[in-house]
Amino acid sequence: MATTERWDADEAVTQMYAAHYTSLVRLAALLVRNSGEAEEIVQDAFVAMHDKWRRLREPDKALAYLHRSVVNKARSVQRHHTVADKHLYREADAVRRHEPSAEDRALDTQTRQVVMAALETLPQRQREVLVLRYYSDLTEHHIAEILGVSRGAVKSHASRGLSSLRTRLEEQP
Amino acid sequence: MKQFDNHTDRTEALLARALREEAAQVEPKSDALQAIQRRTSGTAGARTPWPGTPGSRTPWLFGAMGAAVATAAVITAVVVIGDDAATSRGPAPAGTPSGGVVQQDGMHQGVYDPQASDEAQLTMHYVGPESVAAEESARRLPPRLYTETHTVEPSGGDHALAAVHEFLTSRPIDRDYESGWPEGVDVTSVTDDGDVTTIALAGDADLGTSHMDGYCLLDAGVAVQALLRTAGVEQAARFTYNDKPVAVLFNCVNVAPSVAVQSDDEVRAFITIDNIVEGQMVTSPVTVQVSGNVFEGNVNWVLSREGTKLDEGFVTTSMGTWKQADIDLGTLEPGTYTFKALEYSASDGSPINVDDKTFVVE
Numbered sequence: 001m002a003t004t005e006r007w008d009a010d011e012a013v014t015q016m017y018a019a020h021y022t023s024l025v026r027l028a029a030l031l032v033r034n035s036g037e038a039e040e041i042v043q044d045a046f047v048a049m050h051d052k053w054r055r056l057r058e059p060d061k062a063l064a065y066l067h068r069s070v071v072n073k074a075r076s077v078q079r080h081h082t083v084a085d086k087h088l089y090r091e092a093d094a095v096r097r098h099e100p101s102a103e104d105r106a107l108d109t110q111t112r113q114v115v116m117a118a119l120e121t122l123p124q125r126q127r128e129v130l131v132l133r134y135y136s137d138l139t140e141h142h143i144a145e146i147l148g149v150s151r152g153a154v155k156s157h158a159s160r161g162l163s164s165l166r167t168r169l170e171e172q173p
Numbered sequence: 174m175k176q177f178d179n180h181t182d183r184t185e186a187l188l189a190r191a192l193r194e195e196a197a198q199v200e201p202k203s204d205a206l207q208a209i210q211r212r213t214s215g216t217a218g219a220r221t222p223w224p225g226t227p228g229s230r231t232p233w234l235f236g237a238m239g240a241a242v243a244t245a246a247v248i249t250a251v252v253v254i255g256d257d258a259a260t261s262r263g264p265a266p267a268g269t270p271s272g273g274v275v276q277q278d279g280m281h282q283g284v285y286d287p288q289a290s291d292e293a294q295l296t297m298h299y300v301g302p303e304s305v306a307a308e309e310s311a312r313r314l315p316p317r318l319y320t321e322t323h324t325v326e327p328s329g330g331d332h333a334l335a336a337v338h339e340f341l342t343s344r345p346i347d348r349d350y351e352s353g354w355p356e357g358v359d360v361t362s363v364t365d366d367g368d369v370t371t372i373a374l375a376g377d378a379d380l381g382t383s384h385m386d387g388y389c390l391l392d393a394g395v396a397v398q399a400l401l402r403t404a405g406v407e408q409a410a411r412f413t414y415n416d417k418p419v420a421v422l423f424n425c426v427n428v429a430p431s432v433a434v435q436s437d438d439e440v441r442a443f444i445t446i447d448n449i450v451e452g453q454m455v456t457s458p459v460t461v462q463v464s465g466n467v468f469e470g471n472v473n474w475v476l477s478r479e480g481t482k483l484d485e486g487f488v489t490t491s492m493g494t495w496k497q498a499d500i501d502l503g504t505l506e507p508g509t510y511t512f513k514a515l516e517y518s519a520s521d522g523s524p525i526n527v528d529d530k531t532f533v534v535e
Contacts, residue, residue, distance in 0.1 A: 009213070010210075010213070013206075013209060013210070013213060014206070017205075017209065021205060021206070022200075022201050023196075025201045025205075026196035026197070027196070029195075029196065029199040030192060030195060030196055035199045038199065039201060039202060039205060042205075043205065043208060043209050043212070046209045046213075047209060047212045047213055050209075051213070052390060054391075055316075055390040055392055056389075056390060056391065057389045057390060057391050057393070057425070058389070111187065111190075111191065112190075112191045112194050112195055115187055115188055115192075116191055116195055119188070119191075130188060131192060134185065134188045134189040134192050135189070135192035135193065135196055148381075148383035148384075148424070149383065162182070162184055162185065165184055165188060166184040169184060169187065
């Protein structure tokens with residue numbers, strides 16, 4: 001029997017929190033571009049997992065369940081955001097964020113901002129696939145499971161997303 | 174720019190590093206776990222998992238408010254316990270195509286009025302508390318189906334359509350039960366086409382129409398069976414949702430080209446209380462009817478009031494098939510009681526296959 005099968009709902013939350021909370025919040029933050037809302041999204045996902053813990057057919061797939069919840073909730077949040085909201089959130093985030101060293105800021109901040117800005121121009125599904133692939137390091141199979149699409153669709157979204165990203169980055173001076 | 178990580182493509186490498194560095198800027202709050210635990214404390218998932226144990230989904234006794242709420246859900250004042258009016262009554266077979274689209278008016282609380290006409294009584298089949306494998310207490314089993322009679326305004330029309338509409342748009346009277354279906358979906362027609370019944374659904378709920386096993390709940394298949402039984406489907410059914418054929422429900426239940434009705438052995442609850450709806454008002458003396466299909470046929474029962482056990486015993490039903498038996502509780506003073514029928518695990522003595530009802534004696 002898998003270890004997760006022995007957990008009760010409270011223990012599942014504690015264990016999954018210790019192992020995955022930070023990475024899930026960061027995943028959500030990459031999707032909604034707001035760390036405060038990212039925490040709310042992930043906490044909602046944990047509460048939902050807790051409520052359904054006894055009914056999960058395969059509790060060893062709890063992480064897939066959390067990923068799915070986070071992506072869905074992030075999508076829902078994004079639908080309700082206006083462009084103006086996003087700008088406000090980003091400003092608030094910037095205040096909260098840890099500032100890198102001057103040397104890092106000179107190189108990485110600029111590069112990162114260019115890449116993140118290019119990423120934001122992509123269609124939602126392509127962005128989700130790229131974040132799950134290149135941040136969460138998930139396989140095509142797992143991404144397909146989380147997004148509820150075929151592996152072929154994941155491959156296609158990733159390919160198109162990367163191609164668009166490449167074009168946009170090449171356009172940069 | 175230098176090559177990053179294992180990604181051979183420069184864009185991939187740039188993206189991976191940018192995402193990592195961007196993510197690293199986000200530091201979760203230190204009290205997040207406590208925030209989650211505050212929200213999960215006292216919820217269904219926090220309760221002790223096994224039915225019948227303190228705090229489980231099957232309560233020994235409702236709290237004062239719970240009993241009041243449950244009682245309020247029952248319209249009527251008096252019913253003669255033992256009368257068939259309160260027992261399971263099968264819905265009419267799915268019949269001719271229904272003409273009208275059922276109005277979507279949101280969720281409402283189910284009610285039961287034993288004095289209403291037969292036409293107004295609809296039998297809901299609900300997903301009950303989690304099942305527990307007697308031989309291995311930690312093994313997860315799908316929950317099973319229980320029935321509950323709901324009283325609706327007689328429409329004079331399609332019985333199956335009315336039943337499914339009530340199933341999808343009302344909350345069970347017994348809080349131990351659930352439909353297993355999300356809010357935001359309703360039925361538009363139930364059409365019997367020979368061997369296969371077509372159930373047309375509509376709404377904006379996510380029905381999990383793509384396969385995703387990791388997101389699959391134990392009761393997913395049982396929830397589909399609950400709807401089939403409530404619709405009176407005899408053999409098999411196919412689904413449409415917003416006019417499109419459905420191949421998968423709840424991320425893991427294959428329903429294409431059709432899904433067959435499962436047998437009692439596969440989905441029916443092993444022990445059920447048949448003639449009391451949760452919160453029902455009854456007259457004394459009281460007789461409770463239970464159905465059982467359990468080890469050696471022995472169904473144990475406990476009568477309690479305000480947390481105090483008043484009486485207990487057992488009745489012999491059957492093993493291998495379901496058999497109904499009467500339990501005569503005798504004359505009871507006015508008040509609120511809880512009757513619990515259950516089996517004790519042969520392996521560890523824990524309560525399993527529990528059904529319980531709170532009722533009010535006038």
